[in-house]
Amino acid sequence: xxxxxxxxxxxxxxxxRWYLRDPVGEDASGSRSIWRFTQGxxxxxxxxLTVPFRRPGRxxxxxxxxxxxxPVVSARVATVLExxxxxxxxxxxxxxxxTSEPFFLLVVTKLLDCIDDKACRAVExxxxxxxxxxxxxxxxxxxxxxxxxxxVRDARIFRLRGWTLPIVVDEEIKSALERVGIVxxxxxxx
Numbered sequence: 001x002x003x004x005x006x007x008x009x010x011x012x013x014x015x016x017r018w019y020l021r022d023p024v025g026e027d028a029s030g031s032r033s034i035w036r037f038t039q040g041x042x043x044x045x046x047x048x049l050t051v052p053f054r055r056p057g058r059x060x061x062x063x064x065x066x067x068x069x070x071p072v073v074s075a076r077v078a079t080v081l082e083x084x085x086x087x088x089x090x091x092x093x094x095x096x097x098x099t100s101e102p103f104f105l106l107v108v109t110k111l112l113d114c115i116d117d118k119a120c121r122a123v124e125x126x127x128x129x130x131x132x133x134x135x136x137x138x139x140x141x142x143x144x145x146x147x148x149x150x151x152v153r154d155a156r157i158f159r160l161r162g163w164t165l166p167i168v169v170d171e172e173i174k175s176a177l178e179r180v181g182i183v184x185x186x187x188x189x190x
Contacts, residue, residue: 003149004189006174007166008157010064011186018057022066023094023105025049034068040111040159042090049094049105059099060184061177071106071167072096077185078104080176085156108167110158112151115139119146139163145190166190 022034025047036043051065051072061074072094073081081089090107117123121144126135139162147168152158157169169177174187 003152004171005147005149005152005168006171006187007145007190008062008169008174008177009166009186009188010060010062010069011184014058014060014184016058017060017184018063019054020063020065020072020096021052021054022068023049023051023070023072034066034070037070037105037107038068038159038164040108040161040164042109043092043107045092049092051094051096051103051105053097056098058183059101061180061182062185069165071108073104073106075102075104076180077106077177077182078102080173080180081106081157084173084176088155088157106167108157108159110155111161111164112153112155112158113161114147114149114151114158115142115160115163116146116148119148120144147190 025045061077063072065072078091088108088110090109091104092107094103094105096103120142123139124141126132126138126140128136142163145166156173157167159167168190177185
């Protein structure tokens with residue numbers, strides 16, 4: 001039986017939940033640098049990062065913070081990822097004012113070309129007439145995302161080349177996160 005994969009996204013329906021802004025720090029401030037945490041590769045930071053509140057509330061184990069939707073995870077989630085996917089994730093400690101537990105910025109370090117265009121409900125690519133010559137041929141939208149398990153190889157958690165917003169995890173990571181009671185994360189089969 002083929003390996004199953006799931007997108008891990010933020011559950012925005014958790015009552016009373018917090019909302020976080022983009023991470024800031026010595027070299028993580030500024031609108032351009034926030035995107036580097038979501039590009040599917042390791043990053044270097046020059047000091048501790050801080051994640052400010054947009055609105056305080058209930059702490060979540062998984063939060064998509066700020067405009068870049070940078071994943072912020074609890075120690076429970078970090079422990080699962082360190083155990084099951086140490087080569088696929090970089091965990092950077094972050095400070096969040098008023099928190100009692102440690103939190104980490106999750107940098108997914110695998111970027112795979114494995115979207116199964118034919119199995120997706122619909123795929124749109126940028127065209128020359130869209131007026132974005134820098135994006136022609138790249139994904140503009142993906143509906144009903146499906147990945148080709150044959151092209152995943154040995155990755156356990158990864159982002160998708162050309163469509164980096166979703167984080168994709170294998171079934172074992174999904175199950176382990178559900179067993180620890182992840183709050184704030186939602187899984188959808190891809």
